[in-house]
Amino acid sequence: MTTATHPGKRASTRETILDHAYALARRDGLEGLSIGNLAGDVGMSKSGVFAHFGSREDLQLAVLDTGRNRFVTQVLLPALQQPRGLPRLRAIVANWFEWSREHQSGCVLLSAVSEYDGRDGALHDGVVRQQAGWRDELQKAIAQAVKLGHLRDDTDVALLAFQIYALMLGLHHDAGLFGFDEAGQRTRAAFERLWRSWQT
Amino acid sequence: MTTATHPGKRASTRETILDHAYALARRDGLEGLSIGNLAGDVGMSKSGVFAHFGSREDLQLAVLDTGRNRFVTQVLLPALQQPRGLPRLRAIVANWFEWSREHQSGCVLLSAVSEYDGRDGALHDGVVRQQAGWRDELQKAIAQAVKLGHLRDDTDVALLAFQIYALMLGLHHDAGLFGFDEAGQRTRAAFERLWRSWQT
DNA sequence: GTGAAAATAGCACGATCGTTCGTGCATTTC
């Protein structure tokens, strides 16, 4: 009984659809994601795919959430097993680097920011909530590093989180346009200087 | 004779269309720009608008170029009247700040990067060329500041250009999601630290 | 004023969009 046709059939099909949808959205963004195209990619009918979500917007929200889960799983969770403070913060950045390397040809979370930052609606709200949450995690890790004396006492936590995020945006930007290798080198150099500027 | 109804009619109508197209593309991106919607906004027929460009892709390219021109006019050109070196570089950043403040609800140039960095075609090429060109201008201004002794002799020009660009990406990102005021303050603080780290 | 030329509108096309609805086939439950 490899195929769980009992319960779980619906959930597992939904998972499969979201897998394909996430891949498509990496290329075309959440706004470029269409149900017909997705159905063709999965090998289902349009109505079959549609029935799993009820509306295109709910599909887009589900894909956004899929991206968030993958990001947390790949970037944040492994870093939480590192000791608090600078080691954990550096682990976050290292995992984020790897994430960025794998997503240089398109990241759903970042393109969603571009697509929805000027509008309103459920997708905008979802993007804002998600970005605010991630920034908060960053700040928590930084605050611990300060408390443990790994970073200067007068460290501006929100500022450092902003600086880190900006560098990762720069990495993604340059990697997508000019290639990851050169962009990665520059970003690493920038991080070296950034750590030095806040270290005790 | 304010309205050039002479042989400039075509060009002036084209300009009007591009004005509206640029505004629409700020909200919906170049991929979200549709000819029907644009025609309704301008007050013309679809075919009338279409005839000015010949294809949707050529329209998108024209809008991209419109964005580039406006950016150069508002950010680069005024700065070129400042004395070479750090004053000019700071003027570029200041003008860029103002540009970013006005475009916090959507910038065609940046969303185009998100939309086309993972594909290929004329729009991708146009985006890459434009971004590479702007980075080059940044580096020229930085190199002059180094040569004039305003920045350290061992300044990594490409690295500093990357750092500047990354901060501006961070500004745009945070301004769009969390509001310009807070984002602007953080970005200014980050720039202060950046200048200090490279200054003689 | 008149005729050539340029600019715009009108209309139609095939394709695709998101969405709805009825139906059939499995599978589960009685």
Add this chain to the structure above:
DNA sequence: GAAATGCACGAACGATCGTGCTATTTTCAC
């Protein structure tokens, strides 16, 4: 075995997409 439920399919909907082709209007030179 009969009844009920879950899931996906296929057809069709009105709308909009980009793009041609043909009139009609507007503009400009004479």
